[in-house]
Amino acid sequence: MASLIALFPNVIEVLQYVEEDGDNGFSRTQATGILSYLKTFDFVMYLHLMFHILQVTDLLSRALQKKDQDIVEAISLIRGTKQLLQTFRESGLDPLLKKMYSFCQANGIASLDMAEYYKKNGRRRTNITNRHYYEFDIFNTVVDMQLQEFGDRFSEVGTELLKNIAALSPCDSFSWFNVSDLLELSKFYPYDFDCMEMIALEKELNMYYVIVCQDERFADLSGIAELARLMVDTKKHKTYPLVYRLLKLALVLPVATATVERCFSAMKIMKTDLRNKIGDEFLNVALICTIEKEALLDVTSDDVVSQFQKMKTRRTQL
Structure with missing residues (x-):
């Protein structure tokens, strides 16, 4: 997202080129649709909102991916990230709008007056203002979703457990x-x-x-x-x-905990809509192959052929 914000004029220029000189009608039509959305105030809102949230959670995300995990430091990062998200929820809208107005002005995007009534597709929707819509329908909704997900991932019980484990450090x-x-x-x-x-x-x-x-x-x-x-x-x-x-x-x-998370992540990859009727035995084998990739690197094709041949008597040797 940082690259998109920094290179936004270049992205617009490339899309305009595709819109005018694309190889086929589909690519030109697609470029037109993307261009029209990128130049909306809603897109600028979501772009800056998610960019700020990712900035807040980036340090914790990097720390949790380290192999040599420091539990004490992880606890402090979890609490600090929660606090920053809550602070952003309470008083982060005005600074965010200031950045958005600056971005819109620099890139020729029409800004909205927050005191005016909100309009959707050029028509007045209800008696709510732009400020009310962008604060409660977008800003608060997105941040609350992040806080809820954060609370589910790092519950008070889980955080307390980590704090207790840290006492062994x-x-x-x-x-x-x-x-x-x-x-x-x-x-x-x-x-x-x-x-x-x-x-x-x-x-x-x-x-x-x-x-x-x-x-x-x-x-x-x-x-x-x-x-x-x-x-x-x-x-x-x-x-x-x-x-x-x-x-x-x-x-x-x-x-x-990491093993369970890896298993569920692998299951989401393996059990797709096209494999919704996959059997338990085949699913287990597929999950093992997905999760234990490093161990399978030592297994050669000859080993697989040999094991397949030993499963039952066959007319010819493979």
Whole structure:
């Protein structure tokens, strides 16, 4: 979108060329339709609105795609992005309109007076003003959709879970360590911690914190993965088995969540309208091939032919 905003005059020029000198009537007609829409105030509104939303969420999106995920930083980015979206929802329309008017003036697009009555296709629609339409029917609707989607993806329970996991972080000499948060974390796993273990966990956490803070080997760790490895190397996973169990659960959670997300994403790709009657067995095989692409790189064509031949007796060898 940044490129479209920056190169908008060039895009218009190319479309005008296609409109006049296109190879066929279809391309010329298509260029005419696109040109007419690009020069509308509605398009300018959606362009700048979505561009701002993508700017706000870009940093969080990039952070969540990193392989070495920092949970503490992810939590702060989630909360910060939520706050910025909410602030934009409450007071972002006027600055956005200012940018839109400037863009329209620079590119020869007719601007609208927000105090006038809203017209659709040249006809007055209702007694609402342009300001009312663009604020409530477009601006608020789009931003509310983003906030709702954001809330579904990063619910309060999920954010609280991440905050509790962050209490295990050894960064900055265990500065995020908090016994209360870790006890709350254990409550998310009632099948892994019974009542007696919950009581023992609090005492074990207090002792664990005192010991690791005094041990120089635990001073410069960068994440819970390194902490788990060092606990095994120093045999502390046997001394503090409940703490180590929490570590394992914290390490498994992102992997399990990412695996489920990958499966649903792959299912959307595989089960299209043309494959709406796909069988379960074939769907499973297709999903495995889609999800485990890296593992399948080691499988040769000869391996596939050999496996196919072994499935049952055939008249001739392939």
